[in-house]
Amino acid sequence: QSALTQPASVSGSPGQSITISCTGSSSDVGSYNLVSWYQQFPGKAPKVIISEVNKRPSGVSDRFSGSKSGNTASLTISGLQAEDEAVYYCCSWAGSITFYLFGTGTTVTVL
Amino acid sequence: QVQLQESGPGLVKPSETLSLICTVSDDSITSSTYYWGWIRQSPGNGLEWIGNIYYSGSPYYNPTLKSRVSMSIDTSKKHFSLSLRSVTAADTAVYYCARRDYSDAFHVWGQGTLVTVSS
Numbered sequence: 001q002s003a004l005t006q007p008a009s010v011s012g013s014p015g016q017s018i019t020i021s022c023t024g025s026s027s028d029v030g031s032y033n034l035v036s037w038y039q040q041f042p043g044k045a046p047k048v049i050i051s052e053v054n055k056r057p058s059g060v061s062d063r064f065s066g067s068k069s070g071n072t073a074s075l076t077i078s079g080l081q082a083e084d085e086a087v088y089y090c091c092s093w094a095g096s097i098t099f100y101l102f103g104t105g106t107t108v109t110v111l
Numbered sequence: 112q113v114q115l116q117e118s119g120p121g122l123v124k125p126s127e128t129l130s131l132i133c134t135v136s137d138d139s140i141t142s143s144t145y146y147w148g149w150i151r152q153s154p155g156n157g158l159e160w161i162g163n164i165y166y167s168g169s170p171y172y173n174p175t176l177k178s179r180v181s182m183s184i185d186t187s188k189k190h191f192s193l194s195l196r197s198v199t200a201a202d203t204a205v206y207y208c209a210r211r212d213y214s215d216a217f218h219v220w221g222q223g224t225l226v227t228v229s230s
Contacts, residue, residue, distance in 0.1 A: 003157060036216035038158075045207055045223050046158065051216035089158055093215050099171060100160040102150075 004029065004090055004103040011109040012080045020106045022073040022090030028101055030071035034093035037066055037075045039086045046089060050075060082110045113137045115208050115221035123202075123228050129195040133208030133221060134188075141166050141186045146211040149182065149193045151204040152223075159204075163211060164191055198228045 005023040012018040022029065022037075029035055035053045038046035048057055050066035053073060063078045073092070077084055090103035119131035131149070139145055149161040162172040162182050170182040176195070184191040195202060205225050209217040 034215040036214070038217075045220035046217075047220070048216050048218050051214040051218075055214065057218060091158075091160075091216070096171075098174060099163075100173075102158040102160060105157045 002101075004092060004101050006088075006090060006103040006106045008104070009107045009109060011111055012077075013111045014080055014082065016080050017076060017078045018080060018108065020075045020077075020088055020090075020108070022075070022092075022103045024071050024073075024092055024094075024101065026071060028071075028092040028094035028098070029068065029073050031095070032093045033068065035066065035068060035073040036091045037064075037073075038089045038091065040089065041086050049088075077108070080110055084108055085110050113139050113210065113219055115210065115219060117206060117208050117221045117224040119224060119226070121225060121227060123198055123226060124230050125199055125228055126197055129193070129198050129202060129206075129226055129228070131193045131206055131208075131224065131226070132190050133192070134190045135210075136189075138189070139210070140184070140189050140191070144213060147184065147191045148209045148211050148217060150207045150209055150217070152207070153201075153204045161193065161195075161206075200228050202226070203228045 037050035040046040053068045054066040114136040116134045146163040148163040164170040164182045172180045179196045181194045205223040207223045208221045210219040
């Protein structure tokens with residue numbers, strides 16, 4: 001099994017919206033609505049910002065939203081802010097043989 | 112709010128066994144709601160899921176590591192553990208413990224502990 005594919009980097013200006021893709025296969029992203037997204041700052045543990053494709057845990061800004069189409073999940077950050085600069089990872093349940101796959105990670109830069 | 116804390120040696124020699132413990136701050140380790148997992152991150156790289164375990168046992172592992180990994184849980188001590196055998200430099204990473212809930216997401220993470228494999 002291999003990691004889910006994400007773009008290495010995405011950038012945007014303050015106030016803009018950006019979208020990060022997470023491409024898997026029909027065995028993982030395409031088969032289950034169990035995609036989660038994590039935000040990670042340097043030297044810190046990841047923090048979940050989206051679960052089950054599009055659910056925001058309590059306390060997570062509503063500027064973060066998730067969606068899925070086919071084998072690709074997406075994370076959209078609206079109203080981009082400097083504090084959103086971080087690395088973002090997706091993760092999907094991939095069935096009872098592979099279990100969990102993480103994405104390759106995307107560095108978000110606020111210009 | 113529950114906290115997770117990893118502990119164990121920061122340096123392991125090649126071919127030896129890496130052993131870590133994750134201590135859980137509350138009684139949620141006995142809850143049927145959660146699974147308890149280990150995830151690692153090699154320097155400068157992405158995240159890799161290692162395995163999960165339930166309060167009653169029944170671990171399941173990343174198939175790429177399955178031959179070298181074992182996990183156990185001790186609810187009376189509020190901790191769960193990871194053993195990774197026959198380590199090489201490729202196992203050098205920050206190791207995180209985490210709590211997975213019904214949504215299949217890891218909602219609570221430890222701070223992580225760096226384990227270096229070197230002679």
